Amino acid sequence: MSLSKLAFRNLKNIRHNAMYLGAVTFAILIYYTFLAIRSNEAMLQANELYGKLGTVFTGASVILAIFSAIFIWYSSDFFLRRRKQELGLYALLGLERKQIVQLLFMETIGYGMIGLVLGIVLGTIASKYFVQLLAYVMAIDIEATFTISLAAIGQTIAVFCIIFFLIALRSARTIYRFTLIELFRAKQQVEGIPKVHPFLAVLSVLLIGVGYYLTGQPLLDHFTVVAPLVMICVIVGTFGTMSYFTIFLLRILSKRAQHFKGTNLIVHGQLLSRVKSNAVMLSTITVITAVTLTTVGTATSIYYFIDRTVEQQMPYSLSIASKRAEAERLIKNSNQTIEQRTMVNVKNVNHRMEELPNPLYLTKYYQTYGLEGEKGQFSYINYSDYSRLAKANGKRVLSAPKQDEAIVLETFKGNELLQERVKSPIGIKITDVHSTFRITDATDLPIAQLYEKQRLAFVVSDDAFAMMPERAMLLTNYQFADERTDDGLMKKLEALYGKQAETDMAAYYPVYAMTTATTGLLAFAAGFLGLVFLLATGSIIYFKMLAEAEESKQRFTIIQNIGVAREEQASIIRRLVGFVFSLPYVLGLVHSLVAMQVLQKLLNYNIVMPTLLAIGCYTVVYLVYYIMTVRAYRRIVM
Amino acid sequence: MKTILNAENITKVYQTKMAQHEALKPTSLTVHEAEFVSIMGPSGAGKSTLLNLLSTIDRPSEGMISINGENVTDMREKQLARFRREQLGFIFQDFNLLDTMTVEENIALPLALARIEKTMIVLRVEQVAQQLGIEDLLKKRPVELSGGQKQRVAAARAIIHQPSLILADEPTGALDSKAATRLLESLQTLNEQGATILMVTHDPVTASYAERIIFVKDGELFREIHRFGTQKEFFEQIMEVQRELGGAAREFV
Ligand SMILES: Nc1ncnc2c1ncn2[C@@H]1O[C@H](COP(=O)(O)OP(=O)(O)O)[C@@H](O)[C@H]1O
Ligand SMILES: [Mg+2]
Numbered sequence: 094m095s096l097s098k099l100a101f102r103n104l105k106n107i108r109h110n111a112m113y114l115g116a117v118t119f120a121i122l123i124y125y126t127f128l129a130i131r132s133n134e135a136m137l138q139a140n141e142l143y144g145k146l147g148t149v150f151t152g153a154s155v156i157l158a159i160f161s162a163i164f165i166w167y168s169s170d171f172f173l174r175r176r177k178q179e180l181g182l183y184a185l186l187g188l189e190r191k192q193i194v195q196l197l198f199m200e201t202i203g204y205g206m207i208g209l210v211l212g213i214v215l216g217t218i219a220s221k222y223f224v225q226l227l228a229y230v231m232a233i234d235i236e237a238t239f240t241i242s243l244a245a246i247g248q249t250i251a252v253f254c255i256i257f258f259l260i261a262l263r264s265a266r267t268i269y270r271f272t273l274i275e276l277f278r279a280k281q282q283v284e285g286i287p288k289v290h291p292f293l294a295v296l297s298v299l300l301i302g303v304g305y306y307l308t309g310q311p312l313l314d315h316f317t318v319v320a321p322l323v324m325i326c327v328i329v330g331t332f333g334t335m336s337y338f339t340i341f342l343l344r345i346l347s348k349r350a351q352h353f354k355g356t357n358l359i360v361h362g363q364l365l366s367r368v369k370s371n372a373v374m375l376s377t378i379t380v381i382t383a384v385t386l387t388t389v390g391t392a393t394s395i396y397y398f399i400d401r402t403v404e405q406q407m408p409y410s411l412s413i414a415s416k417r418a419e420a421e422r423l424i425k426n427s428n429q430t431i432e433q434r435t436m437v438n439v440k441n442v443n444h445r446m447e448e449l450p451n452p453l454y455l456t457k458y459y460q461t462y463g464l465e466g467e468k469g470q471f472s473y474i475n476y477s478d479y480s481r482l483a484k485a486n487g488k489r490v491l492s493a494p495k496q497d498e499a500i501v502l503e504t505f506k507g508n509e510l511l512q513e514r515v516k517s518p519i520g521i522k523i524t525d526v527h528s529t530f531r532i533t534d535a536t537d538l539p540i541a542q543l544y545e546k547q548r549l550a551f552v553v554s555d556d557a558f559a560m561m562p563e564r565a566m567l568l569t570n571y572q573f574a575d576e577r578t579d580d581g582l583m584k585k586l587e588a589l590y591g592k593q594a595e596t597d598m599a600a601y602y603p604v605y606a607m608t609t610a611t612t613g614l615l616a617f618a619a620g621f622l623g624l625v626f627l628l629a630t631g632s633i634i635y636f637k638m639l640a641e642a643e644e645s646k647q648r649f650t651i652i653q654n655i656g657v658a659r660e661e662q663a664s665i666i667r668r669l670v671g672f673v674f675s676l677p678y679v680l681g682l683v684h685s686l687v688a689m690q691v692l693q694k695l696l697n698y699n700i701v702m703p704t705l706l707a708i709g710c711y712t713v714v715y716l717v718y719y720i721m722t723v724r725a726y727r728r729i730v731m
Numbered sequence: 732m733k734t735i736l737n738a739e740n741i742t743k744v745y746q747t748k749m750a751q752h753e754a755l756k757p758t759s760l761t762v763h764e765a766e767f768v769s770i771m772g773p774s775g776a777g778k779s780t781l782l783n784l785l786s787t788i789d790r791p792s793e794g795m796i797s798i799n800g801e802n803v804t805d806m807r808e809k810q811l812a813r814f815r816r817e818q819l820g821f822i823f824q825d826f827n828l829l830d831t832m833t834v835e836e837n838i839a840l841p842l843a844l845a846r847i848e849k850t851m852i853v854l855r856v857e858q859v860a861q862q863l864g865i866e867d868l869l870k871k872r873p874v875e876l877s878g879g880q881k882q883r884v885a886a887a888r889a890i891i892h893q894p895s896l897i898l899a900d901e902p903t904g905a906l907d908s909k910a911a912t913r914l915l916e917s918l919q920t921l922n923e924q925g926a927t928i929l930m931v932t933h934d935p936v937t938a939s940y941a942e943r944i945i946f947v948k949d950g951e952l953f954r955e956i957h958r959f960g961t962q963k964e965f966f967e968q969i970m971e972v973q974r975e976l977g978g979a980a981r982e983f984v
Contacts, residue, residue, distance in 0.1 A: 286833075286872060350849040358843050362831035651827040654788055655888075656816025657844065658809045 096192055100199035114204055116168035116632060120161040121212025121253055122219065123625050127154055128245035129220035133237065136224060153618050157625065162256045164629045169260050171636040173267060175643050194265040205257040213246055231613035287340045287369050294341035297333025300326045308691045327684060331379050335676065336372040356661050359652060360668050367641060374637060375677050378630045382681030385626045387688040390707045392619035394700035396612045403608050407601040410573035412541040414597040417569055419589055427582040433572040435485045437478045437540050438565040440558065441548060443468040444525040452505035452515045456549050471525055472550040474540055475558035483538055491534050499530035499551040504537040527561065541568040545596040576601045627711060631718035638670055638722050642729040649730035659731060666726045674719045682708065735896050735927045736762040736785060741794030743780050754780040756951045762929055767922040769941035770931045777950040778931040779900055785929065786819060786898045787811050799895040816844050820889030824901035826881040828873040834884050835869040841892040859887045863917050879910025883917065890921060899930040903937045915940040935973060939966040946972055
């Protein structure tokens with residue numbers, strides 16, 4: 094029988110290799126799907142609109158390619174291990190190593206081609222639905238169709254050919270490295286009993302602790318020093334914990350009386366013999382998991398809070414500073430209806446304060462003091478305009494300030510991460526070029542959303558306002574019936590204002606659309622990658638455990654003979670698999686919770702809901718993998 | 732004398748894809764307390780098949796086996812596992828030690844499975860290790876041991892829970908003659924102290940350590956001989972039967 098015939102016969106034995114083929118197909122499917130989303134006709138249109146898709150997707154596709162390589166690497170390792178005996182038999186029957194390598198090469202390419210075809214077909218179908226989902230989260234209106242992208246197919250084939258080539262090289266190396274007899278009896282390779290390093294074990298856990306502790310410290314002061322330090326502490330600590338602390342823990346366990354109870358002896362022995370070869374994989378997975386969970390949690394949180402963010406930035410549907418009549422005519426001719434119109438007179442007055450007192454300097458959107466030679470300015474409105482605006486916005490109307498008193502139109506929140514204590518603004522004095530006012534109250538009432546026109550705003554008495562010599566601007570704010578749709582009104586308004594569009598007009602819709610599209614895209618990419626990472630890490634543990642199962646067959650036969658009932662064997666397997674899954678699960682979870690705690694402060698969001706969602710998905714996926722792994726393990730050894 | 736093992740008309744038929752293979756024809760045998768019995772025959776005769784049935788690792792196609800008065804043919808899997816680990820001790824040709832555990836832990840396994848107190852276990856391990864001369868090896872791992880040492884560890888594991896019956900399948904198969912002699916002498920000593928041993932072998936020298944030998948050929952019991960005189964005389968007797976067996980003579984060159 095010729096070599097290619099043998100390879101073909103092995104290929105046909107799909108049932109035996111279904112898992113490997115599945116893994117390869119999965120990796121290709123994901124990669125191709127992602128590329129196909131990018132090159133989908135509909136997405137290309139959206140890309141022109143926002144121009145940000147490209148970079149996000151390119152970055153993500155590079156990460157995916159690397160990940161596919163690692164993923165296939167692990168699954169083929171399992172595949173090769175399982176077949177060592179068969180390959181040894183070929184050698185025994187007189188096949189040269191070169192021929193065995195050729196055989197493996199042909200098989201790898203064969204499965205690669207099947208995987209490519211399956212992956213691309215399935216990916217074409219999947220990408221349509223993913224494009225729909227993406228369009229939905231980005232709130233853009235596009236029709237997703239089944240499109241076949243030659244560029245995406247080409248890139249997929251190119252990337253995976255490289256991966257398969259690397260895999261084949263690795264197989265060749267394995268074949269050449271082992272002697273015939275080693276191949277034939279590849280099963281029993283016991284690692285020596287790992288040494289216990291109590292000092293390193295404790296140090297590793299301490300390092301993680303130090304990393305956590307540092308996140309609780311004022312971060313931004315020395316961000317460039319502290320942030321990498323935290324990362325290093327936690328990552329090194331994680332690798333140390335997986336390598337040394339687990340051994341330490343198992344050794345402590347084996348000193349206790351419990352060690353000699355039932356099947357504990359067997360479980361501890363098996364775990365201990367595996368710790369060393371699993372440590373790097375488990376710590377890598379832990380770190381990846383932590384990063385993934387944090388990213389997904391944060392991205393979805395940001396997406397989740399778009400409404401609030403945009404609402405804060407753009408409280409009115411439209412604010413204008415000029416051309417009121419023309420603008421209103423345009424609105425009247427559009428689908429929009431004006432629900433509410435508020436007008437307010439604003440005077441901007443120069444001041445010479447070099448630095449504003451706490452908490453005035455915490456204002457976000459306004460240019461309040463001198464920048465690049467410009468004078469610092471405050472905005473003033475009179476009490477009459479204020480009361481009307483407050484009523485229109487459904488706010489409680491504060492009592493009128495006296496001649497030298499002012500109400501500041503802003504509420505102040507501290508930044509926990511900066512550890513800034515926020516004093517009450519009440520009692521603080523502000524001084525402009527004409528006079529000084531004492532702040533008596535504070536409220537969060539937006540006077541408009543024209544950040545070019547307005548500064549940090551104060552309400553003063555009608556008399557005090559009248560006495561200011563500056564010319565008043567009339568700002569008009571509109572609330573539309575449905576500010577989240579646009580039938581071309583925005584374009585017309587921009588045309589109307591021309592050059593002044595930046596200073597004299599600010600609308601809700603463009604900001605909303607842009608924010609939704611960009612954060613939606615980020616959330617989608619993060620979610621997609623997160624899901625892929627999750628599945629891939631789960632699969633890597635799965636394959637690693639099955640490789641272990643293949644090597645443990647003999648051990649289970651022994652304990653079966655000695656009289657360990659099948660139920661007890663099943664419980665041994667559950668504990669072995671459970672230990673390996675729970676290490677990265679728990680540690681990755683804790684890492685990401687700590688990280689999200691920090692991000693929550695940084696972003697000033699309450700990210701509990703999206704985080705719980707991410708953790709929920711994560712838990713479910715790991716549980717499913719755990720159950721699958723236990724089942725497959727049992728099928729192999731029992 | 733008390734009967735430890737009683738098998739009545741047990742058979743074993745292996746069902747392969749193409750055909751049925753009757754590896755063991757109807758066979759009956761009895762082993763009494765404190766006996767040292769050897770089952771002998773050429774390779775492929777069905778010795779392991781017979782031993783696997785008697786040791787409840789495999790189930791007979793027909794017939795009934797009782798050990799220490801309990802009928803094991805009707806037992807459920809869980810019951811059987813429990814029975815095996817409480818009533819039987821095993822020594823296999825390829826040792827069957829768990830390479831992930833120390834010698835001490837390997838020997839302790841049957842007691843741990845029986846959920847005995849740790850202090851008791853450690854004490855008992857010391858005891859049997861001394862009996863078999865392996866007390867210096869307790870902290871080592873199986874990979875660090877020679878074949879003879881491994882097999883003595885296996886023997887220690889087989890006797891630690893004082894089983895009703897010790898079953899050994901080619902225990903000297905992987906040992907050099909010196910290690911084999913040492914192991915067999917240990918088994919003999921254990922037997923003198925009251926252990927019941929059933930051993931399978933194709934080697935006449937090994938068999939000659941028993942006090943009774945059952946010859947098996949082509950899945951059938953062929954002959955049974957008892958030892959009366961010295962071991963040397965017994966060996967001659969074995970060779971005699973061997974010659975009668977004829978076809979398999981080349982086995983013993
Ligand atoms: N699991 C099995 N399936 C099919 N045939 C078997 C099986 N085990 C043993 N046999 C066959 O039964 C016969 C006896 O085998 P065995 O008891 O192992 O012989 P011995 O131990 O005396 O060398 C042999 O012909 C062998 O091929
Ligand atoms: Mg045999």
